[in-house]
Amino acid sequence: GAGVSQSPRYKVAKRGQDVALRCDPISGHVSLFWYQQALGQGPEFLTYFQNEAQLDKSGLPSDRFFAERPEGSVSTLKIQRTQQEDSAVYLCASSRTYYNEQFFGPGTRLTVL
């Protein structure tokens, strides 16, 4: 595709539900990043993949957060037992390699009720 796509664009979950957020990076991009953007804040790093390898997950806020990229392309961010504090926009970015420009998707807005 022409850019990074994310689905769904909006997700409403009841507290305690599990959610899965999908990111389709630009074809051929090796690096993939997930960021969390709370309301009125800048994005904060969650995790980074190089191909299928998760090289940095230092930003994941708890063990309820899990990300995967099994074939080195599409990535899924999973949040188990969602809490209200998980409400945020989740941004995915990809780059050709780790030192190139990161291209961002439009984000998934998660609202936990």
Place this chain on the structure above:
Amino acid sequence: AQSVTQLGSHVSVSEGALVLLRCNYSSSVPPYLFWYVQYPNQGLQLLLKYTSAATLVKGINGFEAEFKKSETSFHLTKPSAHMSDAAEYFCAVSVGGGSNYKLTFGKGTLLTVNP
């Protein structure tokens, strides 16, 4: 660890006026610095980046920024604001190298352009 401080969460200018958005960084090693723009319900778009070459960096849409090591600043400017510049702007820092290419963002500055 690196960090970014954006001074002013909201800046309002008149159309045709100078735009100045302030960013100060903290980094223990030479940083890479970025400015991104975010329009409502859209992802972040890179405006410009500093990667240790020229200290005055020109970006898209007439924006530019100057890296000043002595002031640890990377302020974004545009000589003449357009209505289409109204958006949220984020300054970000990265210290480079492998997974350290993750970006650390400031809290953002909302730019309003008045007719």
